[in-house]
Amino acid sequence: MPRPGRSVLLAAVLLLATAQEILAYTDPGSGILLLQILGATAVGCLFYVRRIFDWLGGRRKAKRE
Amino acid sequence: MTSASLHDCGLPAGAAVPEGRSFRDPDGSLVQAGGRILRCVAKAAAARLRIFLASPAAQDLFEAGKLIPTWELPEREQEALGRTWSFEEGRPAEAAWFEHEKVPFPSYPYEWSPGMLHSAARLTLDLSSRLHPAGLGLKDATPYNVLFRGPSPVFIDLLSIERRQPGDAVWRPYAQFASTFLLPLAINRRYGLAIQGLLLVNRDGIDPEQAWRLLSPGARLRAPFLGLVTIPELLRRAGAVRESHYSARSTGNPERASFVLEFFYRRLRRQVGKLEPNARTESTWTGYMGNLSYGREEFEAKEKFVAEVLARQTPRRVLDVGCNTGAFSLMAAREGAEVVAIDSDEAVIDRLWRTASAQKLNILPLVTNLARPTPRMGWRNAECGSFLDRASGRFDLVLMLAVIHHMMVSERIPIGEIMALASDLTTEAVVVEYVDPADPMFRAIARGRGHLHAGFNPDVFRSCSERWFKVERTLEISPTRRLFHLRKK
Numbered sequence: 001m002p003r004p005g006r007s008v009l010l011a012a013v014l015l016l017a018t019a020q021e022i023l024a025y026t027d028p029g030s031g032i033l034l035l036q037i038l039g040a041t042a043v044g045c046l047f048y049v050r051r052i053f054d055w056l057g058g059r060r061k062a063k064r065e
Numbered sequence: 066m067t068s069a070s071l072h073d074c075g076l077p078a079g080a081a082v083p084e085g086r087s088f089r090d091p092d093g094s095l096v097q098a099g100g101r102i103l104r105c106v107a108k109a110a111a112a113r114l115r116i117f118l119a120s121p122a123a124q125d126l127f128e129a130g131k132l133i134p135t136w137e138l139p140e141r142e143q144e145a146l147g148r149t150w151s152f153e154e155g156r157p158a159e160a161a162w163f164e165h166e167k168v169p170f171p172s173y174p175y176e177w178s179p180g181m182l183h184s185a186a187r188l189t190l191d192l193s194s195r196l197h198p199a200g201l202g203l204k205d206a207t208p209y210n211v212l213f214r215g216p217s218p219v220f221i222d223l224l225s226i227e228r229r230q231p232g233d234a235v236w237r238p239y240a241q242f243a244s245t246f247l248l249p250l251a252i253n254r255r256y257g258l259a260i261q262g263l264l265l266v267n268r269d270g271i272d273p274e275q276a277w278r279l280l281s282p283g284a285r286l287r288a289p290f291l292g293l294v295t296i297p298e299l300l301r302r303a304g305a306v307r308e309s310h311y312s313a314r315s316t317g318n319p320e321r322a323s324f325v326l327e328f329f330y331r332r333l334r335r336q337v338g339k340l341e342p343n344a345r346t347e348s349t350w351t352g353y354m355g356n357l358s359y360g361r362e363e364f365e366a367k368e369k370f371v372a373e374v375l376a377r378q379t380p381r382r383v384l385d386v387g388c389n390t391g392a393f394s395l396m397a398a399r400e401g402a403e404v405v406a407i408d409s410d411e412a413v414i415d416r417l418w419r420t421a422s423a424q425k426l427n428i429l430p431l432v433t434n435l436a437r438p439t440p441r442m443g444w445r446n447a448e449c450g451s452f453l454d455r456a457s458g459r460f461d462l463v464l465m466l467a468v469i470h471h472m473m474v475s476e477r478i479p480i481g482e483i484m485a486l487a488s489d490l491t492t493e494a495v496v497v498e499y500v501d502p503a504d505p506m507f508r509a510i511a512r513g514r515g516h517l518h519a520g521f522n523p524d525v526f527r528s529c530s531e532r533w534f535k536v537e538r539t540l541e542i543s544p545t546r547r548l549f550h551l552r553k554k
């Protein structure tokens with residue numbers, strides 16, 4: 001296939017892909033939900049970090065006693 | 066349901082009519098009967114509601130005035146209303162009946178000032194975080210779950226309270242809370258757009274996509290819009306959300322989920338705190354009382370006249386039209402009246418709401434222009450009543466002080482029409498301030514169109530009023546202003 005043809009095909013594919021993205025329905029609030037899920041995952045990790053610190057703190061206290 | 070049995074329960078025959086606004090919830094429907102607010106609840110939801118009503122969490126919330134008092138109807142009344150009440154196909158086949166304390170004057174989010182919307186947001190969040198330790202949560206977080214008793218918000222939708230999945234670390238109604246509370250408050254604070262304009266046509270609030278178009282590139286990168294608009298909108302555009310994200314998922318560790326939710330509530334409380342509307346927002350009308358177009362003595366004469374009307378009539382329900390910062394609403398509330406105060410200016414309504422809240426006075430201030438009152442809204446225009454649906458014949462005294470010239474000049478409403486409406490609103494009396502076309506304020510708002518009102522004078526006003534009212538008393542407070550106490554014929 002000559003180069004210009006490939007470019008036209010590529011452009012058509014991109015155009016169709018973009019048009020589909022614009023027309024596809026997505027819940028307007030979905031991004032907020034996803035951001036909250038990501039935040040909940042990050043804070044969930046913090047929960048375990050805090051547990052490790054609590055455990056280390058408990059060990060140090062036990063040693064001192 | 067038979068008429069005789071309804072009558073036995075003190076409910077007028079045929080008076081039980083569904084409240085249109087509640088049909089969306091498959092767990093129950095709201096019904097008005099004989100001036101009472103009843104809720105027909107499906108069997109399973111009724112069982113959950115009974116458990117909640119008996120819980121210490123509910124008792125605390127009732128005592129704190131955060132939840133509308135609710136009780137199950139006695140057996141006899143339930144039988145009379147019918148256990149198989151059904152409005153339409155798909156309604157609960159087996160049901161129980163509960164009653165809510167009636168809120169004197171229902172109002173809607175698009176009639177609230179920014180401070181009122183903010184206080185409703187705080188109530189919703191506070192309620193959700195207080196329910197959390199009891200293993201409960203909210204199904205939804207919309208301002209339509211809140212009404213105002215005087216200046217105080219109260220949560221009314223008890224069917225929104227549900228048992229939370231212990232391992233779920235996500236507050237499911239957050240997107241709704243952001244769209245209906247946080248974004249309108251943030252946009253109001255940043256750009257000064259009125260809450261009424263934002264929420265009247267956007268029942269579900271402002272979503273990140275709408276807000277994105279409104280924001281400048283710089284604002285998109287700053288708090289609170291970065292987290293409320295920009296990142297969510299980019300995630301949405303990237304198509305990163307899957308259907309599975311919508312269903313509650315257990316982390317398998319309730320302790321961890323609880324830690325995450327408490328962290329989230331703390332952060333959200335801080336965010337809501339930062340969105341508190343500015344109490345000193347200025348508008349054309351906020352300085353009106355300090356810049357009257359007539360003297361202090363005239364204003365004192367007006368105060369004395371209104372005080373005498375209040376003392377003589379002792380009204381129970383007062384409507385203050387064009388209330389400004391509420392000098393006369395405050396007088397009426399201090400005399401024991403339940404006051405609804407309306408003005409088209411959001412800033413003055415916000416100030417009055419703050420004063421009434423601080424002084425614990427029974428005043429409900431609403432952003433409403435009587436010349437273009439709040440319309441009926443929602444499905445079949447029947448979900449939320451218009452202002453006039455709620456206000457007609459409800460008040461025994463209507464105050465129309467320094468307002469009729471605005472309606473006549475700015476809105477081009479004939480004086481006869483204004484007095485006809487006043488007659489619809491009041492059951493007993495109205496106090497009107499007549500403002501002559503020669504008055505400086507009349508001339509200022511007429512902007513050169515004074516000739517349109519050249520024939521307007523006290524005699525014309527009196528003859529227009531006498532179709533519905535008889536003059537009880539008049540007082541000239543200045544050469545161009547006269548007060549009329551009119552009693553309904």
